[in-house]
Amino acid sequence: MTLLTIVPPAQPQSSRPARERLDGRHGALLGKLAGALDVPVETFLDEAPDGEAGELFALVRHWLAIGDSQGRRRVLSAARQEAERSGYSECA
Template identity: 75%
Template sequence: MTVFTIVPSAPPQPGRPVRDRPVGRQGALLEQLARELNVPAETFLDEPPDGDAGELFALVRHWLAIGDSQARRRVLSLARQEAERSGYSEVA
């Protein structure tokens, strides 16, 4: 179950809806991902862009919704298999 809380936010940017930030483990993971990508965490809560970026946002949202570690390992395993079918190989 995803839990959201209402917190004061920065003034909205024109044309962008304001969403509540996730809290707890999901919020912490989202914040870490946003820092790594050098974007605001709210980026992942806004309407997703078109194309590959939108699909990536959807994947992040779905990943955060999976609370079971075994389920996440299954999803990651499937992603690895599909990447390998597409010619990707991990470098050790």
């Protein structure tokens, strides 16, 4: 049995406004994601919508807050396990 710990939402690592932090790797990743979803990058920086879209935005923000690849692999592993538990079998 896997035990998951609930942690509070990640806090921004910078006091600069989100729009000013859109540089480097994070800006490029958000740009690719926004392009794939056919939405402006600012969509991810504005107030998150209610419902599943807001949860997706929170997930993206938390993902970007994880600074090391090992931490991201752990999160991806947990997501795969939950997807499989829900019946999704095409996880790579």
